[in-house]
Amino acid sequence: MNTINDIVYENAKASGQQMEEKENMKTNELKLQIGDYVYLQCQPTGAGRKFKPIFEGPFAVNNIISAHLIKLRDPTGKKKLKDPVHINRLKIAHIRAPDPAHCLAPSHTESNDTEETQSDNSSANNQDIHVPKKSTNIEQPIWRSNRNIIKPVRFRDENFITNEKEIEDSLSTDSRSEKVKRILAKKKHGNSFLYLVQLVGEPSQNAQWRSISQLSRKAQDLLISRPPPLVK
Numbered sequence: 001m002n003t004i005n006d007i008v009y010e011n012a013k014a015s016g017q018q019m020e021e022k023e024n025m026k027t028n029e030l031k032l033q034i035g036d037y038v039y040l041q042c043q044p045t046g047a048g049r050k051f052k053p054i055f056e057g058p059f060a061v062n063n064i065i066s067a068h069l070i071k072l073r074d075p076t077g078k079k080k081l082k083d084p085v086h087i088n089r090l091k092i093a094h095i096r097a098p099d100p101a102h103c104l105a106p107s108h109t110e111s112n113d114t115e116e117t118q119s120d121n122s123s124a125n126n127q128d129i130h131v132p133k134k135s136t137n138i139e140q141p142i143w144r145s146n147r148n149i150i151k152p153v154r155f156r157d158e159n160f161i162t163n164e165k166e167i168e169d170s171l172s173t174d175s176r177s178e179k180v181k182r183i184l185a186k187k188k189h190g191n192s193f194l195y196l197v198q199l200v201g202e203p204s205q206n207a208q209w210r211s212i213s214q215l216s217r218k219a220q221d222l223l224i225s226r227p228p229p230l231v232k
Helices: 001-024 108-127 164-172 216-225
Strands: 039-041 055-064 069-073 090-092 182-190 190-200 208-211
Touching: 001 090, 039 069
Parallel strands: none
Antiparallel strands: 039 055, 039 090, 055 069, 182 190, 190 208
């Protein structure tokens, strides 16, 4: 029994060491120095804690008490951190360094000297060779049609309220090509009559007043076969 217990103890110890080595390979030790910036892990509470940030900061490392306890301070001075924090709750904060471009920029006098030398070289080259430059940004004219577009009859009068003379003038040219569906009514206009004509493809609300000279021969025959009622 003792031998069995010894074998079990040795196997358990070996497996424990193997597990410890595997876990240590996964972990990344955080090496901090005084003055480094870190984020502190917190536990959000209240409504909507799932959407609240997990880390606060950044905070500066004020003192390293031990390998696991770190004392922090707030650079802005708004929050006071009295108790030390375990290193597992910290995450390194990569603060961007100031941009030194203004320090590396050349002085004003050097830039003026270089500009003068470049202008002299360019003027000398221009005196030797004169090549006309082609302008690439040439605006091409937009082609537009010169066709006169004549609107249909139903779109010439938006409110369907026009004078009788305007109707006679505008419809004198189109009366021959239009087909009359029916004649709704007639009214006196001086010594003659005007007829309320409904065209094919148009509703009765778009009926128009026309004289007998503007009607085709078939429409005039329709007046004889079906005389419209007289209105005032």
